[in-house]
Amino acid sequence: MIKLTENKFDTQRLHAGYDPKEHLNSPLPPIYQTAAFALGDTDEAEKVAEGSKEGFTYSRVANPTVRAFENRIAALDGGIDAVAVGSGMAAVSYALLSVAEGGGRIIAPTNLYGASIDAFQSIFPKFGIHVDFVDDINDFEAVKAAIKTDTKAVFVESVANPSTDIADIEQLATIAHQAGIPLIVDNTFPTPYLLRPFDFGADIDVYSSTKAINGHGNVVSGIIVDHGKFDWHNGRFPQFTENEFTLETEAGKPVILVARWCGGLYFPGSD
């Protein structure tokens, strides 16, 4: 995988996270339109399943086309990795349902994208997640006062859609980190071309890649990017540090599937 972090944005935009040599020298990422991948033989399958060898098994877990997209956006955004999902609302929901898994509170402004407001008001409570709204997210005293022991994240839009209000990411990240919680930023509106929230301390970025990142208006999609800096081991987020379940191969070797921060599953060593 080519990270090309030393290159300029326009070069990364075309090349980051994709190596033509791994794809029959195709300069553009081919569309791998397949659900599953042939693993050759059982020895090979075992290596991929236990994570000692990189490989694709099933497109819900990972797919080379989607992987190129994830790698590229992670590079452009300055994150360590990314997970692509089916829409921007899926990205918002995955990120927040994962951090507040099992119940908890999220702090968010009232001037969000309408579908996010709808989800926070009418769907999240059904999963035991309560959103504490603040009218002005840059009223730092109000944000501090809203933080409770079961608050799991501060969620903002860097540039709100449609009000274009701008969140002070640096101050909000400091306040969130003092409380041991992450700052999750919906950076759909500016895209990493105009603003990289990680440069100002954000922990997770979410995007509707239906919008400006896509640029073509021909696909609905979303992506979640991890800055890789937040300490998920601080006791508030056991879901990210506990093993969900363990499978064993016939030879009795454990194949551990662990919870990934986005709520998906991965085979250790696959990335």
Ligand SMILES: *Cc1c(COP(=O)(O)O)cnc(C)c1O
């Ligand atoms: C459009 C949008 C979303 C939702 O994205 P979809 O791809 O339509 O699900 C979320 N946040 C912001 C800021 C948006 O503009």
